[in-house]
Amino acid sequence: MELKRINDTITVSGQILPEDVSALKAAGFTTIINNRPDGESPDQPASVEIEAAAKAAGLNYIAIPLGREGVTPDMVEKTRAALEGSDGPVFAFCRSGTRSTTLWALSQAGEMDGADIIAQAAGAGYDMSHLAGHLTK
Secondary structure, three states, X not given: OOOEEOOOOEEEEOOXXXXXXXXXXXXXXXXXXXXXXXXXXXXXXXXXXXXXXXHHOOOEEEEOOOOOOOOOHHHHHHHHHHHHHOOOOEEEEOOOOHHHHHHHHHHOEOOEOHHHHHXXXXXXXXXXXXXXXHOOO
């Protein structure tokens, strides 16, 4: 599990396993967002398995799967609400962290300067420059 910190509020990574949840709790995360739809890969744990581990560890768990259908306004709003409703740092994952970073970036449009969003994502290793036109409101 390679954690990529975007800022004090959000950190992302690729796929996690249920047994990774205790390390996330120990690292201080209070919410886990799963942006990966079930069934993308045969070796991927089901969302319900990670949710059960998160709840057992006392963490909030939110599934906002982003698949081939692409980003919807509802996904962006759910991400914004998850970030605003968390009482501590949020950890989000998908296959590589890119979808999680994309939803975070879009959820911050109008809240942060677009250039800052792009720079923070780049600092974590994600190029969100293609979203520049969507990051202002």
